[in-house]
Amino acid sequence: MICKNCGTDNSDNAKFCAYCASPLTTSSEPKKPQNRNKKNNNNKIIGIVLAFLSLVLIIVGGYLVLNGKIFKNEISVDAVTLDGDYEMDGDRYVLSTNENVIVIPNVKSSDSSYELKYEIEDTTAANIKQLGDKCTVIGLKETDANLNIYSGDKILKVVKLSFKDKNLDELSKNDEEKTKQEEKVKTQVEQDLVTCKYCGKKVNRSYTDKYNGCCSEYCLTMYEGNQYEQWEKQQDEHYFHEHCRNCGECLEDDTYGDLCESCYLKACEDRTRAKESREN
Incomplete structure (x- = not known):
């Protein structure tokens, strides 16, 4: 007896199918047996197609990742x-x-x-x-x-x-500092220079103080007669006279105290101007 469910050929006296255990009846026509090999072949084809698609996706995804299309490298x-x-x-x-x-x-x-x-x-x-x-x-x-x-x-x-250029900068700074120092020294020297009253040469104030307005003793020896004798007399008197506290000139008398006439008059003029300035 053919099973309607699975198509298995059973004995004529069997009530249930020996393969699928379905009830066996003689009234209905038997089903055609299913082709199991055909189903298995279809499953294999589907599996191959899925595997191929997966491989393609992996290759394409890897290419996109390496080229920064999907996960871009920031x-x-x-x-x-x-x-x-x-x-x-x-x-x-x-x-x-x-x-x-x-x-x-x-x-x-x-x-x-x-x-x-x-x-x-x-x-x-x-x-x-x-x-x-x-x-x-x-x-x-x-x-x-x-x-x-x-x-x-x-x-x-x-x-x-x-x-x-670091070296040029340093040289420039050194030259600038040297120039400033030289100008400072030159200014100080110029401030200390005075004119010799005999020859007109510019010399340091210390020389004129020593030789009573002359640049040197040698310069005085160049003057003969009354000029040199007058200088010697002035020099001798210079050591014995009182001197003006302002300019250092010898004082012939004490008419103006410890100031010479010119310094005293100048001081008076300064005091007068200061007084007038205060009153105004």
Whole structure:
């Protein structure tokens, strides 16, 4: 007897199918037996198609990831640090020529496999050498230049640099200081100079004080007769006279106290002017 459910051929006296245990009846027509091999073949084809699609998705996804289409690698340089001698002029780093300075970028990236590249806009301004993520900079001449930091074709940071010749600056400062010192000495010397009343030469005040207005004793010996004798007399009298406390001239008498006539009159004029100024 053929089972209607699964198509198994059972004995004529069987009441239940020996394969699927379904009740057996003689009234209904038997079902056609199912083709199990056909089902299995369909399942295999579906599995192969799914596996192929999965492989394609994996390949395409991997390509997109590697090229940054899906998970894009975000990279930036917020700031840089310089290792070496430098000064700041606003946002520009001032470096000395012929001195090595290391540029260290502060990199932020979602992927550690990034690569940086350094280029200086004016190649005659400095030499650069890349050391991994860092670079060294050596200035060649006095000028301004920009150092660009790249990742691929994208500029991440522009570092403004200015190169100065340190030796020239120091020499200039030394020359300026030397000039100021020489001018100061010259001014002091000029203030101490007085005119010899015999020959008209400019000499230090100490000489005229010693020789009573003359530049030297040698100058006085050049004058013969009454001039030299008069000087000798004045010199002798100079040591025995009282002297004006203001100008040092010899006092012939004490009419004006410890001042000579000219200094006394000048002091009177000064006091008169001061009094008039107060009254006004």
